[in-house]
Amino acid sequence: MKPIQIGLLGLGTVGKGTYDVLIRNQAEIQRRTGRVLVISMVADLDVDRVKSVVDPNCEVVADAFKVITNPDIDIVIELIGGVGTARELVMAAMAAGKHVVTANKALLAVHGAEILAAAELHSVMLGFEASVAGGIPIIKSLREGLTANKIHWIAGIINGTTNFILTQMREKELSFETVLKEAQALGYAEADPSFDIKGVDAAHKCSIMSAIAFGIPMPFSDAYIEGIEQLQSEDIAFAEQLGYRIKLLGISKQTDQGIELRVHPCLVSEKTLLANVEGAMNAVMVKADAVGTTLYYGKGAGGEPTASAVIADIVDMARLLASQVDARVPYMGFHASAMVNTPILSINDVVTCYYLRLGVADQAGVLASVTGVLADHDISIDAMLQQPAAIGQDRTELIILTHSAKEHVMNEAIAKIQLLPTVLVPVIRIRKEDLN
Amino acid sequence: MKPIQIGLLGLGTVGKGTYDVLIRNQAEIQRRTGRVLVISMVADLDVDRVKSVVDPNCEVVADAFKVITNPDIDIVIELIGGVGTARELVMAAMAAGKHVVTANKALLAVHGAEILAAAELHSVMLGFEASVAGGIPIIKSLREGLTANKIHWIAGIINGTTNFILTQMREKELSFETVLKEAQALGYAEADPSFDIKGVDAAHKCSIMSAIAFGIPMPFSDAYIEGIEQLQSEDIAFAEQLGYRIKLLGISKQTDQGIELRVHPCLVSEKTLLANVEGAMNAVMVKADAVGTTLYYGKGAGGEPTASAVIADIVDMARLLASQVDARVPYMGFHASAMVNTPILSINDVVTCYYLRLGVADQAGVLASVTGVLADHDISIDAMLQQPAAIGQDRTELIILTHSAKEHVMNEAIAKIQLLPTVLVPVIRIRKEDLN
Numbered sequence: 001m002k003p004i005q006i007g008l009l010g011l012g013t014v015g016k017g018t019y020d021v022l023i024r025n026q027a028e029i030q031r032r033t034g035r036v037l038v039i040s041m042v043a044d045l046d047v048d049r050v051k052s053v054v055d056p057n058c059e060v061v062a063d064a065f066k067v068i069t070n071p072d073i074d075i076v077i078e079l080i081g082g083v084g085t086a087r088e089l090v091m092a093a094m095a096a097g098k099h100v101v102t103a104n105k106a107l108l109a110v111h112g113a114e115i116l117a118a119a120e121l122h123s124v125m126l127g128f129e130a131s132v133a134g135g136i137p138i139i140k141s142l143r144e145g146l147t148a149n150k151i152h153w154i155a156g157i158i159n160g161t162t163n164f165i166l167t168q169m170r171e172k173e174l175s176f177e178t179v180l181k182e183a184q185a186l187g188y189a190e191a192d193p194s195f196d197i198k199g200v201d202a203a204h205k206c207s208i209m210s211a212i213a214f215g216i217p218m219p220f221s222d223a224y225i226e227g228i229e230q231l232q233s234e235d236i237a238f239a240e241q242l243g244y245r246i247k248l249l250g251i252s253k254q255t256d257q258g259i260e261l262r263v264h265p266c267l268v269s270e271k272t273l274l275a276n277v278e279g280a281m282n283a284v285m286v287k288a289d290a291v292g293t294t295l296y297y298g299k300g301a302g303g304e305p306t307a308s309a310v311i312a313d314i315v316d317m318a319r320l321l322a323s324q325v326d327a328r329v330p331y332m333g334f335h336a337s338a339m340v341n342t343p344i345l346s347i348n349d350v351v352t353c354y355y356l357r358l359g360v361a362d363q364a365g366v367l368a369s370v371t372g373v374l375a376d377h378d379i380s381i382d383a384m385l386q387q388p389a390a391i392g393q394d395r396t397e398l399i400i401l402t403h404s405a406k407e408h409v410m411n412e413a414i415a416k417i418q419l420l421p422t423v424l425v426p427v428i429r430i431r432k433e434d435l436n
Numbered sequence: 437m438k439p440i441q442i443g444l445l446g447l448g449t450v451g452k453g454t455y456d457v458l459i460r461n462q463a464e465i466q467r468r469t470g471r472v473l474v475i476s477m478v479a480d481l482d483v484d485r486v487k488s489v490v491d492p493n494c495e496v497v498a499d500a501f502k503v504i505t506n507p508d509i510d511i512v513i514e515l516i517g518g519v520g521t522a523r524e525l526v527m528a529a530m531a532a533g534k535h536v537v538t539a540n541k542a543l544l545a546v547h548g549a550e551i552l553a554a555a556e557l558h559s560v561m562l563g564f565e566a567s568v569a570g571g572i573p574i575i576k577s578l579r580e581g582l583t584a585n586k587i588h589w590i591a592g593i594i595n596g597t598t599n600f601i602l603t604q605m606r607e608k609e610l611s612f613e614t615v616l617k618e619a620q621a622l623g624y625a626e627a628d629p630s631f632d633i634k635g636v637d638a639a640h641k642c643s644i645m646s647a648i649a650f651g652i653p654m655p656f657s658d659a660y661i662e663g664i665e666q667l668q669s670e671d672i673a674f675a676e677q678l679g680y681r682i683k684l685l686g687i688s689k690q691t692d693q694g695i696e697l698r699v700h701p702c703l704v705s706e707k708t709l710l711a712n713v714e715g716a717m718n719a720v721m722v723k724a725d726a727v728g729t730t731l732y733y734g735k736g737a738g739g740e741p742t743a744s745a746v747i748a749d750i751v752d753m754a755r756l757l758a759s760q761v762d763a764r765v766p767y768m769g770f771h772a773s774a775m776v777n778t779p780i781l782s783i784n785d786v787v788t789c790y791y792l793r794l795g796v797a798d799q800a801g802v803l804a805s806v807t808g809v810l811a812d813h814d815i816s817i818d819a820m821l822q823q824p825a826a827i828g829q830d831r832t833e834l835i836i837l838t839h840s841a842k843e844h845v846m847n848e849a850i851a852k853i854q855l856l857p858t859v860l861v862p863v864i865r866i867r868k869e870d871l872n
Contacts, residue, residue: 028586146748147469150460290740291744299728309584311584312584
């Protein structure tokens with residue numbers, strides 16, 4: 001059979017990784033695929049740079065539409081990123097009958113409904129394993145590996161930048177601002193890191209996993225998103241004293257009332273594997289009814305790890321390209337006609353546990369008044385830590401871990417606690433997940 | 437389309453789990469598959485017991501061949517176990533044109549070549565996700581998720597019984613014999629536990645993963661296998677003092693000389709995720725060139741976790757059953773014609789690190805003579821721990837962690853050390869893996 005011809009849009013870090021891995025592991029991949037895979041065309045604005053790094057037989061163009069309209073191209077890989085040009089190109093490629101592989105989580109999270117409909121309409125395959133957690137085959141695991149299960153929840157460390165920052169803050173006892181600068185210098189954080197540190201990138205990825213896990217339309221617009229930029233190193237240290245680490249988790253959970261979808265900093269027991277996922281690594285935990293808890297761990301970003309996922313999608317397509325009939329796995333694991341519009345819960349209705357840090361007056365009766373408010377709201381206490389006041393200080397730190405409570409009830413309790421005259425500064429509140 | 441009809445051979449723990457999960461999650465699975473899946477026939481010697489637990493519409497027979505020869509059955513699930521009857525039934529089912537799903541690792545490891553050839557010959561699909569690590573989709577990850585990669589090595593905790601025993605030995609400081617009895621009482625170990633504790637079960641699973649990772653014929657007969665039955669709790673404690681846990685690992689590694697395939701107890705740094713996989717849980721670590729290190733964690737046994745993998749295979753088949761052409765993933769990830777006969781290395785040629793425990797005379801010059809022998813064999817020392825001799829004792833324990841050495845060189849060095857007059861008892865030697 002003739003080689004499968006691939007057109008690559010965007011030769012940045014992931015594009016170069018994909019190009020390199022496909023050539024380096026050509027023999028291995030051919031043994032697995034039964035077909036030869038060739039990147040025969042690359043579109044990139046910097047034509048000269050690209051020409052200097054790719055094979056002379058590979059055509060390099062500045063105009064991505066030349067790749068899309070080339071009748072010899074079977075599969076188009078979109079690695080441009082963003083939701084503007086990338087969206088146009090992906091839609092045009094599918095309209096031209098090309099199968100599409102993309103690593104673009106923002107595109108899928110924001111325009112997923114439109115893109116999946118177009119793939120269905122034009123009967124093309126769409127691969128996006130690389131859009132979540134880099135090289136970890138989590139999309140495949142959810143879409144094909146766990147098909148027997150009713151999935152209860154997923155919880156993931158799915159943003160390497162923020163996990164790197166949180167790890168450094170804990171290990172070196174440094175502030176968020178200091179570590180962010182370091183991360184930027186080391187290339188672990190972008191010059192404009194807001195998508196990462198504000199949790200938006202994690203929310204994109206969590207939305208994609210949520211749609212696949214539960215068979216619902218892409219729920220990104222209903223996600224609750226909170227980043228790590230307000231996190232103080234004191235809280236990381238206090239959490240550690242109590243046996244917890246603070247992680248930025250993307251959580252989606254099926255409840256009787258609806259689906260929770262939220263990204264926020266979260267205390268996780270140091271005894272769990274998830275708490276021990278450090279640095280820029282990613283991991284996704286999945287709780288399902290038959291299989292129980294499974295966890296998937298690996299590099300969530302970088303040229304070759306992401307290329308690994310891009311190429312896995314291409315190999316899947318190549319294995320199916322001989323087929324005349326529809327033997328494909330549905331894009332989102334569930335058939336389009338079987339999607340269910342389960343509502344996404346407001347964060348106010350989410351039930352979780354909490355870490356509270358209170359700067360209180362160092363005097364009798366403080367504890368009684370604080371715990372009294374919690375008791376009034378039916379919130380019970382799991383653990384407590386009282387720091388001795390520093391010499392000459394009349395303020396002390398009171399840390400409370402609570403059992404589970406509804407978010408809006410906790411917010412009401414905190415508002416009342418805040419009004420106590422002995423509570424001197426704004427209450428710090430971080431959520432805590434039991435993951436069991 | 438008409439329902440896909442499934443025949444189940446053997447309604448034990450996994451069979452019952454499969455039956456229950458398919459009914460309980462019928463709606464969810466149908467939304468994913470686009471087809472209705474029905475277990476319409478069960479073969480089990482205990483017909484009465486089975487009839488009392490399955491739906492009256494499900495035909496129950498004692499003779500498994502009645503299932504195999506039923507023209508309405510599309511897929512046969514073999515859950516009988518063992519390599520005798522199970523082999524006959526699987527071969528007969530495939531000859532009758534049935535697609536087969538099995539959880540039988542022994543069958544695949546021992547008769548894999550014959551079974552894969554029959555599947556190829558009769559053009560049927562063969563699913564065996566459940567044969568390795570229960571519900572963890574590790575076969576799918578290796579066969580489809582990591583297809584871009586040249587795999588360097590896999591290292592797995594793939595036997596829950598032994599991991600449960602090792603965890604209990606460490607946590608409760610008990611002997612192997614005591615914990616084994618406890619595990620048997622709790623149902624974590626079989627009445628005849630030898631397949632588990634001697635490492636044979638892990639070797640079956642590791643051989644299957646090795647064949648898929650490297651595209652080689654089933655290598656089980658060349659596996660090096662060492663169990664945990666000789667392991668002493670002292671060594672678990674000493675390892676812990678040095679920052680390590682002892683795990684029974686299944687390791688397969690591609691080297692320039694050939695492929696390592698071995699199962700044995702192994703020190704693993706407590707800082708790794710693998711070391712923190714405790715109790716009956718399983719985990720497989722995979723190191724590959726593009727993606728780097730990934731890890732897959734979950735329940736490795738039990739009715740419903742294993743059923744999760746069995747059903748995932750059925751859903752994969754159901755998704756492909758409409759197809760008239762060969763769009764299947766090759767059974768072993770690589771196409772049969774692309775298998776390579778890379779030799780499996782003798783354990784003598786394996787390079788690894790070592791933990792040595794020496795009972796030595798408590799006198800001057802002992803350390804110099806021991807380390808002298810190691811130096812003569814070019815074996816360098818990574819860490820050392822000398823226990824003070826107990827009062828009234830003239831014998832002390834000397835623990836040495838070495839850097840990497842070839843197994844036969846280490847064996848020669850140990851033989852020389854054993855001859856030293858100051859070395860009073862047989863040297864304990866446990867391998868240690870860096871996993872990096």
